[in-house]
Amino acid sequence: MVKVLIVSDSVVLSKNIGIKLISKGYYANHLFSSQIFKEEIEKLKSNVLQNVNIIVFDQEGAKKTLGPDKAENLIDALSQISNNLILISSEKDINKIKSWASKGLKGIVDNSLNLNDISEKVYEIVFSIPIEDSDRRKHYRVRVPNGSIAKIFINPELTLRGHIYDVSAGGVSIIFDSYEEANSLINNKSYQSQLEFEGVSVNASIFLVRREGTFCGFRFLNIDNKQLTLLSEYIYHRIIEDTYSETLTNKV
Secondary structure, three states: OOEEEEEOOOHHHHHHHHHHHHHOOOEEEEEOHHHHHHOOHHHHHOOOOOOOOEEEEOHHHHHHHOOHHHHHHHHHHHHOOOOOEEEEEOOOOHHHHHHHHOOOEEEEEEOOOOHHHHHHHHHHHHHHOOOOOOOOOOOOOEEOOOOOEEEEEEEOOEEEEEEEEEEOOOEEEEEEOOHHHHHOOOEOOEEEEEEEEOOEEEEEEEEEEEEEOOEEEEEEEOOOHHHHHHHHHHHHHHHHHHHHHHHHHHHO
16 A cells, blocks of 8 residues: 655645545555654654655645755655655745755645645645555555444345444445344445444445455445545544554653
């Protein structure tokens, strides 16, 4: 799975880009540019920065929060992590851009665009970067805490109920109470489902792609943008929570 790190001091900008990328099958995480200066970058390499394929850097925002010199130094530091850099910037100086290109710059997104357009442009550049990916999973999955509910509507008289094991922007894994329930499902047949977990409610068509005992894996079928955005936002927040939890643990 291709891992993208968004480095920005804007929570809203990072979230917008992150949700877009996750909905398209990428793993997206976030760090504040100021945080990289406060932390020792070598420590971050062992967790947040590990195996990062592409870095999206809000250079224009960093110039305001850190100053131009530190923002430039940060480009140097990030280029040591990945040679695939995407900058959000207003820079027009050709010599400066050539200098960035020698450090792995793959594209610049105009910072004056609105949030949705910035996210779309970032995705287009990310998509254009060839990355070898040995991970067969198309989407990043997150475990769902206990208390989740999954309903699969077999027919008007029969509804199967199970517990959600994990979820991604591409599908969901459900554990049923019995083998009989799991075995009643037909491979690649479309079912309407209702998924409820941690305040998120998603209604989507799903089809069975994997079955091991009472554990069943499903893919979403033609999920609409509203439902996809809900899922992607949940996954993004879970990634951020896990990241900062791990960062704090490593400080102890």
